[in-house]
Amino acid sequence: MANPRALEPFPGATYETLRRRFRWQVPAEINIGVVCADVHPPAAPGLVVVDRAGEGRTVTFGALSTMSNRLANGLAAMGVRRGDRVGIVVPQSLETGLIHLAIYKLGAVALPLAALFGPDALAYRLGDSDAKVVVTDPANVDKVVEAVAAAGTGAAIVVTGDGAPGHRRFDELLTGSPTFEPAPTAADDPAFLIYTSGTTGPPKGALHAHRSLIGHLPGFEAYYEFSPRPGDVHWTPADWAWIGGLMDSLIPSWYHGLPVVTADHDFDPQWALDLMAEQRITCSFLPPTALKMMRAAGATGDDLALRAVFTGGEPLGEEMLQWGRDVLGITVNEGYGQTEANLVVGNCASVWPVRPGSMGRALPGHDVRVLDDDGRPVVGEEGEIAVRAPDPVFMLRYWNRPDATADKYRGEWLLTGDLGVEDDDGYLWFVSRKDDVINSRGYRIGPGEIEESLMGHPAVAMCAVVGVPDDVRGQVPKAFVVLRDGHEPSDALAAELADHVRTRLAAHEVPREVEFLDDLPRTTTGKIMRRVLRDR
Secondary structure (H helix, E strand, O other), X not given: OOOOOOOOOOOOOOHHHHHHHOOXXXXXXXXXXXXXXXXXXXXXXXXXXXXXXXXXXXXXXXXXXXXXXXXXXXXXXXXXXXXXXXXXXXXXXXXXXXXXXXXXXHOOEEEEOOOOOOHHHHHHHHHHHOOOEEEEOOOOHHHHHHHHHHHOOOOEXXXXXXXXXXXXXXXXXXXXXXXXXXXXXXXXXXXXXXXXXXXXXXXXXXXXXXXXXXXXXXXXXXXXXXOOOOOOOEEOOOOOOOHHXXXXXXXXXXXXXXXXXXXXXXXXXXXXXXXXXXXXXXXXXXXXXXXXXXXXXXXXXXXXXXXEEEEOOXXXXXXXXXXXXXXXXXXXXXXXXXXXXXXXXXXXXXXXXOOOOOOEEEOOOOOEEEEOXXXXXXXXXXXXXXXXXXXXXXXXXXXOOHHHHHHOEEOOEEEEEXXXXXXXXXXXXXXXXXXXXXXXXXXXXXXXXXXXXXXXXXXXXXXXXXXXXXXXXXXXXXXXXXXXXXXXXXXXXXXXXXXXXXXXXXXHHOOOEEEEOOOOOEOOOOOEOHHHXXXX
């Protein structure tokens, strides 16, 4: 049995006809665990697990269904009930996927947490969410124990793999009955709680409903050029602990009965391209950081099967788009969303042209506009990007933050906190976060354009631009630059980079200072933390 798709491709489809024909089909009851595992042919491949040696083993949807049922029974025996939060501190793996499916079937709430988090970051999220159980692996169990103690929740700890003394073993939870009666969850019942990256303050938990899966489908299908198609195989290096890895790749792929590849390997640019070739990956979500690392390393791909790549989280820019065409053989579909309202803007290069530097257009089913200071939609003027409610991809609310939830809306519009411009054809252009704007002698400067210009210089691997205080101008741009191999920091190179921007942009956008770093501070989702750079 196939789950319905959101976008039906047809000959001569255009952006306008896709939007006009689109209708949301959100069932009254839906359970992510059921529609992602239990309804597909049992023998169909659901997950390909690639080990450190590069060997892959296939796990069928039948096995995913049975094992997640066993795990749901095991968690229920531990006392996990409907609505309870279950933390997941496990990198991409079979176990991670099974935990998600089991939690959804229970009607409990998945709490994905990056394995890169330290004990303080984990303690904050576990305490704020009042998690009842935390599942982790042997590599992370010590800091999870520390975090649980600091959070004071008394959460039980389950450990995968060889386990750890004093804690429940994950394998023990897989010994129960292979049958399970899933909770009859309504579309608006909570399913997962993902904390924001914290780029502009303390992280807030965005609580999402089971309907969020339906809300993600138009974006998923557009970005991947109308996936599902016969033979599609999906992979992303993005951690499934954040909404990009989870809802831009894993969960919608499983909804459509598509196999997903997961690999036990630290990210390396050439390894990633080799993996995609060996596993015949057709569709991939590659965050901008991953793409820039590939370009900086000079990685090349031979015999790739790629037909669609999606990226989002940071503006890509013309230089990187061209690199994608040259090396990956496709036009990368850039998109836009955030933890609270994901996959609302983007591209589908086969239907509407990609405009370099643009995030794309509002996707079918989503109403995205730029609002002026009075809350009115404007075209050709800078304002705040907003999405009209109701929309099934929206979070239910911030966890325990009713004031923050109220502040997120202005009437019927959900405010993103991002500044942008909409052009006459409905393409949206990201300018910056509202608090990243540089005010210099009356000019409002967004860092994105300067960063894109710097990325066009052959010495630059990555960069970030922030505003720093200036007695005369108020603020001036300062660039933090990571160099490509073969280039060394110097005053001469700093001056060359400033001249590079001067010849391509306006005088007030030229960085007044260039500082070279070995790396840029980033969140666990790969976003550059400009506030950390400002604090320097």
